[in-house]
Amino acid sequence: MPQEDVKIPQQSTAGAEPLLRVTGLVKHFPITKGMLRRQVGAVQAVDGIDLQVAAGQTLGVVGESGCGKSTMGRLITRLLEPTGGKIEFQGRDITHLSVGEMRPLRRDVQMIFQDPYSSLNPRHTIGTIVGAPFKLQKVATESGVKKEVQNLLELVGLNPEHYNRYPHEFSGGQRQRIGIARALALKPKLVVADEPVSALDVSIQAQVVNLLDDLQSELGLTYVIIAHDLSVIRHVSDRIAVMYLGKVVEVADREALYGQPMHPYTNALLSAVPVPDPKRRTARQRILLTGDVPSPINPPSGCRFHTRCWKATEVCSTQEPPLIALATGHEVACHHPENAPAKAQEKNAQGKGAENGPAIGNQPTDL
Amino acid sequence: MSTAGSDPLRKDSDRDPLRKEDGPAPSAGATVGEPVLTARPDTAEAFLAVRDLKIHFNTDDGLVRSVDGISFDLQRGRTLGIVGESGSGKSVTSLGIMGLHRTAKARISGEVWLDGEELIGADPDRVRRLRGMKMAMIFQDPLSAMHPYYTVGAQIVEACRVHQDVSKQVARKRAIEMLDRVGIPEPHQRVADYPHQFSGGMRQRAMIAMALVNNPELLIADEPTTALDVTVQAQILDLIRDLQKEFGSAVIMITHDLGVVAELADDLLVMYAGRCVERGTAEKVFTEPQHPYTWGLLGSMPRMDRERTERLNPVKGAPPSLINVPSGCAFHPRCPYVGLNGGSSETIVPELRETAAGHWSACHLGEQDRDRIWTEEIAPKL
Ligand SMILES: Nc1ncnc2c1ncn2[C@@H]1O[C@H](COP(=O)(O)OP(=O)(O)OP(=O)(O)O)[C@@H](O)[C@H]1O
Ligand SMILES: Nc1ncnc2c1ncn2[C@@H]1O[C@H](COP(=O)(O)OP(=O)(O)O)[C@@H](O)[C@H]1O
Ligand code: SF4
Ligand code: SF4
Numbered sequence: 001m002p003q004e005d006v007k008i009p010q011q012s013t014a015g016a017e018p019l020l021r022v023t024g025l026v027k028h029f030p031i032t033k034g035m036l037r038r039q040v041g042a043v044q045a046v047d048g049i050d051l052q053v054a055a056g057q058t059l060g061v062v063g064e065s066g067c068g069k070s071t072m073g074r075l076i077t078r079l080l081e082p083t084g085g086k087i088e089f090q091g092r093d094i095t096h097l098s099v100g101e102m103r104p105l106r107r108d109v110q111m112i113f114q115d116p117y118s119s120l121n122p123r124h125t126i127g128t129i130v131g132a133p134f135k136l137q138k139v140a141t142e143s144g145v146k147k148e149v150q151n152l153l154e155l156v157g158l159n160p161e162h163y164n165r166y167p168h169e170f171s172g173g174q175r176q177r178i179g180i181a182r183a184l185a186l187k188p189k190l191v192v193a194d195e196p197v198s199a200l201d202v203s204i205q206a207q208v209v210n211l212l213d214d215l216q217s218e219l220g221l222t223y224v225i226i227a228h229d230l231s232v233i234r235h236v237s238d239r240i241a242v243m244y245l246g247k248v249v250e251v252a253d254r255e256a257l258y259g260q261p262m263h264p265y266t267n268a269l270l271s272a273v274p275v276p277d278p279k280r281r282t283a284r285q286r287i288l289l290t291g292d293v294p295s296p297i298n299p300p301s302g303c304r305f306h307t308r309c310w311k312a313t314e315v316c317s318t319q320e321p322p323l324i325a326l327a328t329g330h331e332v333a334c335h336h337p338e339n340a341p342a343k344a345q346e347k348n349a350q351g352k353g354a355e356n357g358p359a360i361g362n363q364p365t366d367l
Numbered sequence: 368m369s370t371a372g373s374d375p376l377r378k379d380s381d382r383d384p385l386r387k388e389d390g391p392a393p394s395a396g397a398t399v400g401e402p403v404l405t406a407r408p409d410t411a412e413a414f415l416a417v418r419d420l421k422i423h424f425n426t427d428d429g430l431v432r433s434v435d436g437i438s439f440d441l442q443r444g445r446t447l448g449i450v451g452e453s454g455s456g457k458s459v460t461s462l463g464i465m466g467l468h469r470t471a472k473a474r475i476s477g478e479v480w481l482d483g484e485e486l487i488g489a490d491p492d493r494v495r496r497l498r499g500m501k502m503a504m505i506f507q508d509p510l511s512a513m514h515p516y517y518t519v520g521a522q523i524v525e526a527c528r529v530h531q532d533v534s535k536q537v538a539r540k541r542a543i544e545m546l547d548r549v550g551i552p553e554p555h556q557r558v559a560d561y562p563h564q565f566s567g568g569m570r571q572r573a574m575i576a577m578a579l580v581n582n583p584e585l586l587i588a589d590e591p592t593t594a595l596d597v598t599v600q601a602q603i604l605d606l607i608r609d610l611q612k613e614f615g616s617a618v619i620m621i622t623h624d625l626g627v628v629a630e631l632a633d634d635l636l637v638m639y640a641g642r643c644v645e646r647g648t649a650e651k652v653f654t655e656p657q658h659p660y661t662w663g664l665l666g667s668m669p670r671m672d673r674e675r676t677e678r679l680n681p682v683k684g685a686p687p688s689l690i691n692v693p694s695g696c697a698f699h700p701r702c703p704y705v706g707l708n709g710g711s712s713e714t715i716v717p718e719l720r721e722t723a724a725g726h727w728s729a730c731h732l733g734e735q736d737r738d739r740i741w742t743e744e745i746a747p748k749l
């Protein structure tokens with residue numbers, strides 16, 4: 001595809017105003033010490049994220065444990081106060097709305113949590129849990145809260161007669177459905193789901209994935225789905241953002257991300273996914289990363305991935321690569337991207353004096 | 368009952384095709400020259416032979432039939448994968464083999480032969496001595512297996528000295544060596560760290576170091592990578608594979624992740640409600656699965672190695688109770704083909720039958736129905 005100016009980040013969904021737009025989003029958790037609670041540092045959980053989500057689409061967010069996925073989810077649902085940056089929902093700046101100002105918006109933006117076991121109050125009945133949003137929002141429904149709740153239970157594939165039961169009487173998959181019913185109560189526009197299926201068995205996981213899919217087409221929902229499982233993310237997402245240590249390192253449409261991953265970290269992640277085909281294991285080339293994820297308290301200089309990257313050169317440890325579009329709708333933050341169109345690669349390396357610099361080692365062999 | 372994983376004539380070159388350059392993969396139908404297994408190989412031949420293992424627990428709610436008659440063989444140098452949904456009895460099976468159930472609560476019957484020695488009826492002291500030396504286990508949650516108050520090094524030293532008559536210095540040197548082997552950076556310093564000072568992946572590796580310090584001949588890994596990121600998971604799987612190659616250990620890999628199993632296992636055992644429903648070489652079970660539950664497992668998984676499907680095909684319903692196990696085939700309340708067998712699915716427990724050479728399945732479906740369903744309904748959607 002001809003690309004006039006590769007430096008302008010571009011969404012494949014350009015044109016339509018995105019439902020959600022996040023610019024330079026930052027969240028630092030202060031680390032304090034001693035009686036005076038003097039700040040001695042900060043966990044840079046989310047450190048400058050730009051994202052857009054088009055209405056009716058699903059944005060998948062992947063990355064290793066601790067890279068800031070959940071923090072990002074809680075920021076865009078405004079369960080956390082951002083340290084910096086901007087969050088726009090339907091074109092409106094909601095970055096620093098107070099709890100009161102957020103209340104009308106709560107209807108539109110909902111969150112589903114990771115753990116179906118701890119996210120439901122064990123002392124409340126299913127009816128109370130799923131009905132709570134109506135009461136909080138003081139929504140007087142014509143048919144009454146109970147009727148609404150029973151409709152919701154039916155919608156997520158639960159028996160409406162379970163209205164008076166308690167969470168412990170349900171399996172993990174059923175509890176996750178209860179969480180989904182609660183999130184859908186007020187007919188939200190945007191649903192942020194943080195690891196909605198990772199605590200579930202594979203068959204139950206598939207049931208919930210199908211349910212989320214049905215609800216999206218039925219109700220026209222927009223999803224941000226956070227998960228660490230790359231197969232699940234591929235299945236559910238239209239567009240995918242890959243996070244590493246508080247930053248988005250690559251964003252692209254599903255086919256592009258899985259077909260032509262450009263960031264070395266994305267390549268490593270994809271190559272590490274075990275493939276359920278015993279015949280394939282001989283043919284596969286795995287990129288093994290050395291070492292653990294560095295600490296978000298002291299992130300590495302330059303490109304944060306340079307301590308584990310097999311393509312790293314000197315420029316990587318000194319200069320942070322910006323997130324730029326190297327193909328239509330395909331943004332990546334790397335000095336030496338893989339699979340990049342030749343022209344884009346040239347542009348990217350310009351002025352950095354490290355065009356195809358020598359890689360440190362080739363394929364890292366760990367251990 | 369006969370067994371998989373006991374194929375003594377299997378070519379050595381089949382055994383570890385890992386990391387070789389891509390040669391042509393053996394075709395699924397390449398069974399022509401393969402020996403037909405004798406129905407029941409002599410238990411003395413297999414390094415590990417499990418026969419009709421049952422583990423039931425008395426609880427206030429009733430008798431929990433966690434494991435209800437499992438049999439298999441495992442040779443040195445080979446890896447058996449055990450898969451099944453949560454609660455199907457995978458962990459209880461492995462703890463049973465290791466002799467780690469408290470006998471007061473658990474009712475255990477059947478036989479476990481390790482290198483010709485029967486363990487179920489054996490003196491607990493003898494089993495304790497074998498544990499950590501001849502057989503070792505890696506647990507899902509490394510925090511529960513490591514003591515929070517002792518350093519990682521001290522715990523590995525202890526594991527080493529319990530079984531080997533070596534000085535503290537030698538054991539310490541060995542601990543550092545093992546930490547290095549499992550990829551802990553700067554092992555000389557990290558050996559003095561406490562478990563909580565390690566990241567999740569490092570703790571998992573430290574526990575593997577502890578399990579392997581005495582070069583066990585049987586290694587049981589119970590969901591060793593479930594809590595880990597894919598990049599760390601890949602490191603751990605490689606590590607287990609390398610160590611197995613080096614020491615020729617027999618490995619049991621327990622997981623609910625079919626991808627992990629496909630990476631490592633030579634043979635596969637699929638569990639449902641405490642029983643084995645399908646067993647065979649990993650390749651057979653993946654390419655020509657025969658049991659409806661295995662079909663469901665495969666259909667539930669989004670697969671990165673295939674074209675993306677619009678919809679997943681999960682097993683419907685929820686896992687069964689192990690107190691009131693469904694009558695007949697325990698899978699029948701969730702099985703779409705329950706109606707094809709003239710009522711026997713609901714009433715008669717299907718025996719594990721050899722349905723193809725080296726491939727066993729416990730299902731009443733006739734061969735014709737099974738093949739038709741597989742080729743027409745299941746395979747095209749995977
Ligand atoms: N309230 C908090 N105070 C201090 N640090 C925090 C807080 N919440 C999160 N962090 C830190 O911020 C970083 C990102 O955390 P986050 O929960 O967003 O990770 P994640 O990507 O969701 O990981 P996982 O996949 O394990 O859920 C981590 O280092 C975490 O320890
Ligand atoms: N000590 C115990 N007492 C009673 N029931 C148990 C005990 N340990 C396990 N179980 C039950 O046995 C069944 C199988 O458990 P387990 O082997 O841990 O499953 P998994 O296949 O997930 O590893 C479950 O229903 C579990 O609740
Ligand atoms: S910028 Fe350098 S270190 Fe970072 S991912 Fe690209 S090549 Fe690797
Ligand atoms: S025996 Fe019947 S119920 Fe059980 S798996 Fe086979 S067809 Fe399904």
Ligand SMILES: [Mg+2]
Binds near residue numbers: 069
């Ligand atoms: Mg999280």
Ligand SMILES: [Mg+2]
Binds near residue numbers: 457458589590
């Ligand atoms: Mg278990």
